[in-house]
Amino acid sequence: MKKVSIIVPAYNCAAYITKCMDSLVGQTYPALEILVVNDGSTDQTLSILEQYGDRITVVTKKNGGVAEARNTGLRRATGDFILFVDSDDYLDLDCVETVVRRQEESQADIVRFSYRLVYADGRVEPPIDYFKEDALVAKPDFQKHIYPYFLSAIRFNSVWATLYKREMIADLSFVNNMKTAEDAVFSLEAYTRAQTALLVTDVFYYYVQTSSGLTSRSLSLLDKYKCNFRLSGYILKKLDAWGMNTLPNRCKTCIRPVALTFHKLRRGIK
DSSP: OOOOOEEEEEESOOOOOOHHHHHHOOSSSSOEEEEEESOOOOSHHHHHHHHTTTGSEEEEEEEEHHHHHHHHHHHOOSEEEEEEETTOOETTTHHHHHHHEEEEEEEEEEEEEEEEEEEETOOOOOOOOOOOOOEEEEEEHHHHHHHHHHHOOOTTTOSEEEEEEEEHHTOOOTTTTOSSHHHHHHHHHHHHOOOOHHHHEEEEEEEEEEOOOOOOOOHHHHHHHHHHHHHHHHHHHHHHHHHHHHHHHHHHHHHHHHHHHHHHHTTTTT
């Protein structure tokens, strides 16, 4: 049975990390390595994590941000697959078992599954921009079904709700000097390397909408714009490798920072 390493960056999340941890230790898939990186928390986060004993591995480090915390987890991971979960989110209990089975059936390098937005008032809603049917996408079809979403949307920006073959991303790391969009930089590199991606419409991940999350809503408009502008620079460098280096695609990429910045502000959430 192949092992799955679940990496959870945790910072001052005592108010909600129990729900996340319970959803991980309760997984029906037994071959798990749950790595929780306590990123210098000053609340009761560590005390709560210690209650889970040897069911999880806690790595405590000086506060350095979510990118550095995920990098720490990647360096410690020993699984055949990597799964990222944010400390304020949670999974269905059969998530890993089902996603690993789908990977084994398809042999996909990346399995991207569906999620729901969970609000404080109890509402659970689907995201606006998402795929509507299952699909195994081969490399020649990435130009149509994967890469365009990096130019003008956010469908594949996040690293959660995604199972990665560890061997494919073994030497990748998150950019640790970006306050937001660092996960999108990682994601676009992973999809550039991948030869196949399985898109699964089944919902297993619950993305909790909080006033403060791993990416703080306190970031200024300028900070958000700067980070998304840097992201566009990374995307422009990939257009040749994707076979998509055309004037319209370069224009879409350059316009992207403004559109994405205002999209995030309009949502007003993490």
